[in-house]
Amino acid sequence: MGSVELPGPPRAARPPRPARAPRPRRTIRRRALPYLLIAPTVLALAAVLGYPLVDLVVLSFQDMTRRELFSGATPPWAGLAHYRSILSDGFFWTVVGRTALFTVACVAATMVLSLLVALLMRRVSPWVRTVMTGVLVAVWAMPVMVAASIFRWLSDADYGVVNWLLGLLPGLDFSKHNWFENPWQGFAVITGVVVWGAVPFAALTLQAALSQVPAELEEAALVDGARPGQLFRHVTWPVIKPSAVLVTSLCAIWDFGVFNQIWLMRGGQPEKDYYLLGVYSFIESFAVNRYSAGAAIAVLTVLMLLGGAVVYVRQLVHLGAAE
Template sequence: MDTAPARDSAPPRTTAADARRGAPASRRPVLPYLLIAPTVLALAVVLGYPLAGLLLLSFQDMTRRELFSGAAPPWAGADNYRTVLTDGFFWEVLARTLLFTLVCVGVTMALAVPVALLMRRVDPWLRAVMAGVLVAVWAMPVMVAASVFRWLSDADDGVLNWLLGLLPGVDLDKHNWFYDPWQGFAVIAGVVVWGALPFAVLTLEAALTQVPRELAEAAVLDGANARQLFRHVTLPVIRPALVLVTALLAIGCTGVFNEIWLLRGGRPESDYYLLGVYSFIESFAVNRYSTGAAISVITVLLLLGGAVVYVRRLRALGEIE
């Protein structure tokens, strides 16, 4: 009795659980590592070498004599870090930086999410126009944006004073927005949000294209309102993009320097110091190079801590293994 020819057995399927456990080292492909090797090498040269020099400088006592003579600075150990961490002004600047970052990131995300949702609902031609405007704003140099905002908030001919002066009972004639640091930081935050908003909107709008239309339509048929649709359908899909944008905005806002320096005419008052400005002033205005390097290293460590939180969050969301 003839038997049917045996069928070729199908290769075993690799499940997500198997992928998370990882393949043996001998079976892992080498090509991905080769592809990212040039990027890693470039980062090591462009960023790694200066960071190593900065870290070394923070443990030395560099003065102008060593700077101009080329002599090796004396070793200071942890004295620079001890000086910085025991200075109450440093903690004031740190708290101001964290508050400024929180406000800028919060305002940017509060504006970016509705605008991104709006772009998915308008006609394609209008969406293209909005994207073009956002790209034009994104391409605007910081110097130009700071000049525009400085003109808008000018005490003599500023549009902001004139516009708010039209309100009943409001008199802002010759009002200097930078006399009060809270108002001055509001103008600076406006420049930062203006520059960061296009990136956030375009990234979230791209993430919204991944929301299954069938799932959204089914939720609407089940009686879900707009708030429930966003919370239970849209938000789970775009959450990785939200985490990405929030983390990158936080890193950018923590290191804000150009906006403050330009809006204050290159002479920012101590009330306008953030970590980046404080480190620059200590290094190149007061000529305490090693102290400024220590402040920069502490700033880098804070940013690395934020990056670790970001990566752990992505792992929790299952975006990386």
Template sequence: MRPAEPAASLTTPPTRRPRGRRRIARRATPYLLIAPTIATLLLVLGYPLFDMVVLSFQDMTRKELFAGTSPPWAGVDQYRVVLSDHFFWVVVARTVAFAVVCAALTMLCGLGFALLLREVSPWVRGVMIGVLVAVWAMPFMVAASVFRWLSDADYGVINWLLGRFTGSDFQGHNWFANPWEGFAVIVAVVVWGAIPFVAITLHAALTQVPAELEEAARVDGARGVTLFRHVTFPMIRPLFVVVAALSTIWDFGAFSQIWLMRGGQPERDYYLLGVYSFIESFAVNRYSAGAAIAVVTVLLLLVGSAVYLRQILRTGEIE
């Protein structure tokens, strides 16, 4: 009998996929993985943004809103009216100043807490982080109610403390009668709620600073501010800039704190861009003008977002 021939599977080399296909599949895989997220964002955020831009070029009134008819096309008339309004630029300047002050105070206080977290004992650190997380989790409505009680003209704790320790009479003092004092209270609300995120994030960055590097600097005579400025801070600077840009973007769009602190009826002296857009749209019923203000706000926010994304990319290149 003739011996059996060897199986074809033992002699035929396995079929290999072309290198080009593997390369294409490898490059396409990340995009396929994030495609559902991108589609969801376009559906949830992209369509309302597109609709708002279209509305800003129309002249929507209550007549079209109630009848369900298409509003007439107005072109750039809404933008011409908004951009030629002196009060609009006052609100823009006020919003920019508010965002810069809030972000600066938030970063300063958050950095201070982060440095303190690194120096205290582990159980104290755990308690502090728990308190920070509780503050961060507190809803805006609760925080606004607490600060409204603290700054109340008749029963506020702030007036009582100032009267007790300064000897002046603060009974009945209304902090919101003067916009400067009122914004000081609102800034305190915003900063108080934003410190936990900054403090915990920067503390995480500080834990990544090599102890050997700081120890070597101490051997060379660096202490205190000098050590932090020339050794510690350069190590956390990329993340610090990212968090600062993100905080500025959040504070630029502040709305809830002002709306709640003023009981849903903010005076014109307390208008920021978010409040101004809402009032124009739903209080004055100038829907297209409110949409135009919102579009300009988004364009201004893109400037801060560009800084944020640029730093993110630079951080990735460094790593």
């Protein structure tokens, strides 16, 4: 005899989903407020930088000569001719490699010296830290022309202090030594000028980041027997890493476009061995009068800098998400 299935309890009816409440106007206004606040700045930057950048791009596709420059006539269209000529020129890629190597050297020296200065500022007494901060701010505020003049005097072949100090060492003769005769030595002096101006910003930023390292974590690590290197690697560095990455990205962008230091150190007449992308673009435009070719080099430089800017923005986004 088959079993009879008894009817189970009736299923409870699923309650209807509540209708979504309309988004309050206050929330919409709150989300739109940041964009409204930065809108004047964005419009001002677009007005100041947007038109020159667009004009630069258009000029790179034209063939501007002195005739069009002085007559005001529209230059003939050249298309991609300047870009093909530049990208197929071996000297351009030599300048690109030299610029990249110079940027890496400047950024590495800046970050190492800045980190050492920041660590020193953390360990000294408050009044010494205040004096160091004042000195760094004074160096940061020094005009590039003044800094370049000082370094030209320090490395002067006839009256340079560097040659005099090195000549005091036994077995060394640096009398009348020209530091810019060899491009490697000349770029070492120019790197000193760039690093001199960049260390204050980086050191003060890293010092502010070091002040956020919890003291109890360092004390606990020392109690557990951590060595200074291990303490910095596992406790200090993770805290200051976001600031260090941001400073490194900014310094790379600034150093990639260096122009003033080289131009001033070489007296307005840099040799080809001292060409970086900024100098190369300026020389092509205003010394050789190849205005459109110089504009094309400048556009390529901007595109390369945009790569560094993308890294910088991504770091900012990641930092904001982490917080």
